[in-house]
Amino acid sequence: MEVFKDLLFGFSVVLQPMNLLYCFFGVLIGTLVGVLPGIGPAAALSLLLPVTFYVPPVSTIILLAGIMYGAMYGGSTTSILLNIPGEAASVVTCLDGYQMARKGRAGPALGISAFGSFIAGTITIFLLIFLAPPLANFALKFGPPEYFALMVLGLSIMVYLASGSIVNALIMVCFGLILGTIGLDQMTGVPRFIYKSTTLMDGIGLIQVVIGLFGVSEVLINVEKTFKQDIFETKVKGLLPNREDWRRSIGPIGRGSILGFFLGIIPGMSVVIPTFVSYVVEKKLSKYPEKFGTGMIEGVAGPEAANNAASTGTLVPTLSLGIPTGAATALLLGALMIHGLRPGPLLIQEAPDVFWGLVASLYVGNVMLLVLNLPLIGLWVKILKIPYHFLFSLILLLCIIGSYITNNNPYDVIIMVIFGLVGYLMKKFNYEAAPLVLALVLGPMMEKAFRRSLMLSDGGFAIFFTRPISASFLIMALLILLSPLFLKRTRLRENLRAGG
Amino acid sequence: MKKRTGARKSFILCVTLVCLLWVGSSQAQDYPKSPVQIVIPFGPGGLTDIFWRSTSEFIASNIKGTIVLVNKPGGGGVVGTSFAVNAKPDGYTLVSANSDPLTISPVFTPNVPYDPEKDVTYIAKLAAMAFGIAVLNDSPFKTLEELVAFAKANPKKLKSGVMGVGSTPHTILGVFNRDAKVDISYVPFDSGGETVTNLLGGHTDLAVVSMPSVKSQILSGKTRILAVCSPKRLPDFPEFPTMGEKGYQKSSIATGVGLAGPKGLPPAIVSKWEEAIETTLKDPKVIALIEKLGGVVVDFKSGEGYKKELMADLATFREVLPTLPGKK
Numbered sequence: 001m002e003v004f005k006d007l008l009f010g011f012s013v014v015l016q017p018m019n020l021l022y023c024f025f026g027v028l029i030g031t032l033v034g035v036l037p038g039i040g041p042a043a044a045l046s047l048l049l050p051v052t053f054y055v056p057p058v059s060t061i062i063l064l065a066g067i068m069y070g071a072m073y074g075g076s077t078t079s080i081l082l083n084i085p086g087e088a089a090s091v092v093t094c095l096d097g098y099q100m101a102r103k104g105r106a107g108p109a110l111g112i113s114a115f116g117s118f119i120a121g122t123i124t125i126f127l128l129i130f131l132a133p134p135l136a137n138f139a140l141k142f143g144p145p146e147y148f149a150l151m152v153l154g155l156s157i158m159v160y161l162a163s164g165s166i167v168n169a170l171i172m173v174c175f176g177l178i179l180g181t182i183g184l185d186q187m188t189g190v191p192r193f194i195y196k197s198t199t200l201m202d203g204i205g206l207i208q209v210v211i212g213l214f215g216v217s218e219v220l221i222n223v224e225k226t227f228k229q230d231i232f233e234t235k236v237k238g239l240l241p242n243r244e245d246w247r248r249s250i251g252p253i254g255r256g257s258i259l260g261f262f263l264g265i266i267p268g269m270s271v272v273i274p275t276f277v278s279y280v281v282e283k284k285l286s287k288y289p290e291k292f293g294t295g296m297i298e299g300v301a302g303p304e305a306a307n308n309a310a311s312t313g314t315l316v317p318t319l320s321l322g323i324p325t326g327a328a329t330a331l332l333l334g335a336l337m338i339h340g341l342r343p344g345p346l347l348i349q350e351a352p353d354v355f356w357g358l359v360a361s362l363y364v365g366n367v368m369l370l371v372l373n374l375p376l377i378g379l380w381v382k383i384l385k386i387p388y389h390f391l392f393s394l395i396l397l398l399c400i401i402g403s404y405i406t407n408n409n410p411y412d413v414i415i416m417v418i419f420g421l422v423g424y425l426m427k428k429f430n431y432e433a434a435p436l437v438l439a440l441v442l443g444p445m446m447e448k449a450f451r452r453s454l455m456l457s458d459g460g461f462a463i464f465f466t467r468p469i470s471a472s473f474l475i476m477a478l479l480i481l482l483s484p485l486f487l488k489r490t491r492l493r494e495n496l497r498a499g500g
Numbered sequence: 501m502k503k504r505t506g507a508r509k510s511f512i513l514c515v516t517l518v519c520l521l522w523v524g525s526s527q528a529q530d531y532p533k534s535p536v537q538i539v540i541p542f543g544p545g546g547l548t549d550i551f552w553r554s555t556s557e558f559i560a561s562n563i564k565g566t567i568v569l570v571n572k573p574g575g576g577g578v579v580g581t582s583f584a585v586n587a588k589p590d591g592y593t594l595v596s597a598n599s600d601p602l603t604i605s606p607v608f609t610p611n612v613p614y615d616p617e618k619d620v621t622y623i624a625k626l627a628a629m630a631f632g633i634a635v636l637n638d639s640p641f642k643t644l645e646e647l648v649a650f651a652k653a654n655p656k657k658l659k660s661g662v663m664g665v666g667s668t669p670h671t672i673l674g675v676f677n678r679d680a681k682v683d684i685s686y687v688p689f690d691s692g693g694e695t696v697t698n699l700l701g702g703h704t705d706l707a708v709v710s711m712p713s714v715k716s717q718i719l720s721g722k723t724r725i726l727a728v729c730s731p732k733r734l735p736d737f738p739e740f741p742t743m744g745e746k747g748y749q750k751s752s753i754a755t756g757v758g759l760a761g762p763k764g765l766p767p768a769i770v771s772k773w774e775e776a777i778e779t780t781l782k783d784p785k786v787i788a789l790i791e792k793l794g795g796v797v798v799d800f801k802s803g804e805g806y807k808k809e810l811m812a813d814l815a816t817f818r819e820v821l822p823t824l825p826g827k828k
Contacts, residue, residue: 046544143703201575322716327545
């Protein structure tokens, strides 16, 4: 088959020693970027851009793409060990990953996220090869009304499946949506709730909120009960996932890969949303949804596969249409253009070595990441043996660096600290942080999509129902919200009502 | 307790020493003694970011120093710009002087914490970035005249994607609406990429976008440019007419990328940078690199010249912007 010949050609490109080296540097830098909270892949790509002028275009894109998906591997590490998400895409991993670590199962959690990422990477490469051009064109059908409908659906599912009380989850969603309105209004430039502060002009930073809500609040909670220091020192039960772990994870990894890839293709979806969707889906399918949040391996495996798959998915519109899906892919396109290449439908014909070399490098890079990450697990787990008084100072330091470094703005640190306190109170009173984070991500996007839709339709609401994709999403959302009225008391719903 | 006082003393000593070093180094003959921080008031991945990362190394070698690029995004460039113009005028904190935060934000956004005329020392203009009016290749509008004719007959019917509110593309559309006596509605998007995506998906009828963000779509034959907002035709797309040729001189607004610093920057340091930038921009290697970005043209101007240009724009925007839709 033609495709396999092309793919083989791609491997012959990537297996040249120089390209292998660039691939290795890419994934290594990516892993580091992922581990350090606050530095996103976009910032790392930007720093390395000048370096790429001196290397051939194939090596450039292999290096830069390596950083992108390498970061998805690294991001889970701090989430699991310290409850600080290394990237926004690893927020969900905190929920169960950190609980696994508290139970002495940090090794399997890290292991399954590495294996999950690897499997997702492998599956999505084939999806990329066979489905890229038709899918990219389908993704273009997502205009503002479709985005809005998709987000309504997402929020409905999130509330329906919240693990604690539904009322508390709704309160958190509303809180998140309100926080999302802070900043300069994107449609008219009117300042909202910024009190003349230039820092707040762009709204409250997601990274700062997440680091505060998860990292800082965890430290505060633990400072209260230092006498329980032995938790982390309980014998670490095995460094790798056992057979039972695998049995439970393989489904979530498969579903996470597919979900992540398809959501990643839609421009503007980012890699954050697929992780939430994957988590919610696993919870819905699980026989023990009430145990999610207490260290279920499914809750780590699914989202970790999803974020890796989504980072491959974002390459589809980038390579086949020449459209950036975010800052990181925009830099990738910039690098290609500086080398005189034209990203877009013609790339495969004009520079087959670049296209197929990149595709093959995705696979090679994933193998490298697995080899790189598995031996590190032993080392990472040792971090948990650091005495509390050192470990907590270290965590706080990481939180401060992480929140400062995203915009190099000291006021961001203050915002992070405030949300640390908010997160502490939320934990005390049993409010979950995840619905808040999702609402903060979706809120501004939803508002913009809604208002853009109405601008397109000159104020007519019919636009949401006359377009087939958007109409079907909205109907699904409605059914989900109304289903408790019609369905019999299923066990799932009882669990939800019982608050746990 | 005693130990702590000792620590404090040595800390103060250190700070004093560092400050002394700083003062010493601001003398121009041996400037720059330490790395110079150039603030990019936008996030990584944007065109300004890519532009600086492509050229800064060449400029650094001409000024015989090290340049560190720092992204400080936020508020349409206001956050980073205000940080840099409030820094110490020692020549170690400079800023990429983009026209958006210097000419549009002061009019459009309330509480911009600097005065672009009094608080900024302009060093040089490096390049100009052109915008274009793009339609899909299968669009019924083949020329700008056809677009205007349809828009006149059908007010508010046409939707144009623009990047951001109070941005250059938004201003271009507003001025064009006024001068062509049409009413094309605008739909603001977050980035050039998103604007192009929505044009390709057929969600908007036209888009006002920066040429680099639409370049690969033009080359692959998916979109067409009805007119470019540039003083002259672009070297890599000579087939597209300019707005000026079509009689809409005032909406031919291009974004400038320059270098600036806080007020009170020593003139010796300013002229040192001016010279280094002028030399860099004459290097054919650099010119080729910049032109590959597509739609970015080298446009060197001295600090004084750039300031004059920006202040003239500012005056125009003060008159035009308050009349734009979305800004009542």
